[in-house]
Amino acid sequence: MNRTALGGKIRNFCRDDDGSYTVEIVMWLPALLVAFQFVTDATLAMLTQQNFYNVARDASRMVALGQRTIDEAESYIYTELAHVEGVTASVLLDNNFVTSSIDAPMESVTNMSGSFVNRDLSAEVSMWVENFEGS
Secondary structure, eight states: OOHHHHHHHHHHHHHOOTTHHHHHHHHHHHHHHHHHHHHHHHHHHHHHHHHHHHHHHHHHHHHHTTSSOHHHHHHHHHHHTTTSTTOEEEEEEETTEEEEEEEEEGGGTOSSGGGTOOOEEEEEEEEEOOOOTTO
């Protein structure tokens, strides 16, 4: 092959834009996948924390209304959140207020972000103990 023919082929190759979109997608794909994973993890963390608040509210409400004891309320929390590893819960009664607290490590909830974020998901709900003796 002579030099001019080789130069012409190189010039044609450099001008040809076939496959340029493929190269761009291959370059951006890892960054997009990581961004999607972080969005998914953030969504899972928010949904789990909202579930923590709902369960803590239910437990506090049941104790405040006299429907369950403190130990039964803690058992309720652990039963409702059995799918989350590392959950710690406490229900306290102090000065006519019931306070339910729930904590869990972020890595037990998220797929990827938990190993980068060193914090716990937590929820705490307090309710006034209602007295129905006069009713």
